[in-house]
Amino acid sequence: GQSLEQPSEVTAVEGAIVQINCTYQTSGFYGLSWYQQHDGGAPTFLSYNALDGLEETGRFSSFLSRSDSYGYLLLQELQMKDSASYFCGTSGGSYIPTFGRGTSLIVHP
Amino acid sequence: NAGVMQNPRHLVRRRGQEARLRCSPMKGHSHVYWYRQLPEEGLKFMVYLQKENIIDESGMPKERFSAEFPKEGPSILRIQQVVRGDSAAYFCASSDRARGDYGYTFGSGTRLTVV
Numbered sequence A: 001g002q003s004l005e006q007p008s009e010v011t012a013v014e015g016a017i018v019q020i021n022c023t024y025q026t027s028g029f030y031g032l033s034w035y036q037q038h039d040g041g042a043p044t045f046l047s048y049n050a051l052d053g054l055e056e057t058g059r060f061s062s063f064l065s066r067s068d069s070y071g072y073l074l075l076q077e078l079q080m081k082d083s084a085s086y087f088c089g090t091s092g093g094s095y096i097p098t099f100g101r102g103t104s105l106i107v108h109p
Numbered sequence B: 001n002a003g004v005m006q007n008p009r010h011l012v013r014r015r016g017q018e019a020r021l022r023c024s025p026m027k028g029h030s031h032v033y034w035y036r037q038l039p040e041e042g043l044k045f046m047v048y049l050q051k052e053n054i055i056d057e058s059g060m061p062k063e064r065f066s067a068e069f070p071k072e073g074p075s076i077l078r079i080q081q082v083v084r085g086d087s088a089a090y091f092c093a094s095s096d097r098a099r100g101d102y103g104y105t106f107g108s109g110t111r112l113t114v115v
Helices: none
Strands: A002-005 A009-013 A018-026 A031-037 A044-049 A053-057 A060-065 A070-075 A084-091 A097-099 A103-108 B005-007 B010-013 B019-024 B031-037 B043-050 B053-056 B065-068 B075-079 B088-095 B110-114
Touching: A002 A084, A002 A097, A009 A018, A018 A084, A018 A103, A031 A060, A044 A053, A044 A060, A044 A070, A070 A084, A097 B043, B005 B088, B010 B019, B019 B088, B019 B110, B031 B075, B043 B065, B043 B075, B075 B088
Parallel strands: A009 A103, B010 B110
Antiparallel strands: A002 A018, A018 A070, A031 A044, A031 A084, A053 A060, A060 A070, A084 A097, A084 A103, B005 B019, B019 B075, B031 B043, B031 B088, B043 B053, B065 B075, B088 B110
């Protein structure tokens, strides 16, 4: 089976940098993905890490350490519109994406 | 290129009725996944289908729930004799491959309310 742990809530101010951590336990591992979901909206794909290290896409970066079964999503220059839920997910040997419970990010002015 | 289309967006059913949720994947995508999301919770996998085949239904309740993805037409998630506990948002995602390397595209979901 697979399980993922992430904080339930993170708060930050506009313009700051915030890191959302994700630890996972999985039988078989192909990669760690991140999705953003605004209230009432569809989850949207942000990033995917198959190898150790940092992947950067604009203001968002994602990191993976396979040996530590750990990853994080880094959001820089926070904007109010970044207030949303963020989910980490893994695809194990069955290729079925399994997601954590999500982290609610609240950005204050 | 339209995204993943789900309908209806909102569905209200009385206890004991049937609910039918539809999902049309992105053009060219043959892999469809259904997820259920309860308030303040994450996305729980229900079933994975390819055209005309159920690949993995390990997350779907054995009773009252069924899913199909026919050769022609959308994928359907069917819930018979709905109960209040079935109230949730149901999302489908599609992909052109089994691996998640390039991400899954989700639809906007169907919010089912059972009264």
